[in-house]
Amino acid sequence: MSGFAAITGEPDGPPTLPPFGLADSIAALATAYAVMTALAGRDRTGRGQVVDMAIIEPILTVLGPQPLWYDQLGYLQERTGNRSRNNAPRNTYRTSDGHWVAVSTSAQSVAERVMRLVGRPELIDEPWFAAGTTRAEHTEELDEAVGNWIARHTREDAVSAFEKAEAAIAPIHDVRDVMEDPQYRALDSVTEVDDPELGPLRMQNVLFRLSETPGAIRWAGRPHGADTEEILGELGLSAAQVAALRSEGAL
Known part of the structure; x- marks a missing residue:
């Protein structure tokens, strides 16, 4: 719906979809930015607000000035494969x-x-x-x-x-090249994480590096139910109540 597929692919071929959740990923990053903006606004005004975003909007934005071109010039960008209408080779x-x-x-x-x-x-x-x-x-x-x-x-x-x-x-690069690329290695873009079930594994690191408050990956994904007791405790349930729920098969 964003127009991405319509301009992706060879001129004589069909529209091409991305082989991963492209719109989803861009929407997640854009929403995180929106949340941070809302929090900064709350610091100034003391009021929270609703963040309203559709998954189709961020990818439409990063596709560039196509709406402007069409509105002002009637220009419709077509599929050009890997080539460009603006430069060559x-x-x-x-x-x-x-x-x-x-x-x-x-x-x-x-x-x-x-x-x-x-x-x-x-x-x-x-x-x-x-x-x-x-x-x-x-x-x-x-x-x-x-x-x-x-x-x-x-x-x-x-x-x-x-x-x-x-x-x-x-x-x-394919992913094999990514894993061995010296630039990625220098950045630690693909980092090693210890997992209690799988042992050491490699995965993408935190997206950016901050000089004063650097992030880190604590776990690749917690085992199912690993935090159940802690969360139920925060909700006010006692250890006895949690044990009773377990004995009843509710947990």
Whole structure:
């Protein structure tokens, strides 16, 4: 409903859904921000308030200015796959060792460095190369130049060469790559948590790092009923009452 699926996928293919709860996740983050905003307002006014959010709204917001484009220009964004109507080359390319990398040249200087790197500097002198939108009209030619070069190199060599040329590139990770990536390791983005049932396990860490009040994961998920007695005690039930409930099979 947000319009995400309508613009995701190849031009001649069907709309593509995300393979995970994308709208749910964005809504959770946005709602947490809304709650913090309401709490800050309470600190100033002394009054609480209702936070009203629909799951379709945050993902619609992060999709960008599509409503504005349609309202003012009648422009309808279509599916372009990994390509862009605003710049080129921009796509995913397969390396000689069977991996994939993503390249984007949103800046003119980056586009020029990429062409020099892949051995096609003559394209820089073409009149249409001077702007991203006109480069996008020649996507096939630019994709062929970049794709052929990357296809002759391993992922490691391609990434290294692009980084040395100060051209934007990124390996397309699956979860195996994520678990071994040195940047994720340095950030502790995937951290180890001791679980009483499963033992040590690795999972995503707290989303951000705070210098004065850093967060931490206390448990991966409590066993069923682990906190029942404590919660019932907070509700005023005595230990004898809790024991009686257990003997009756209510707990």
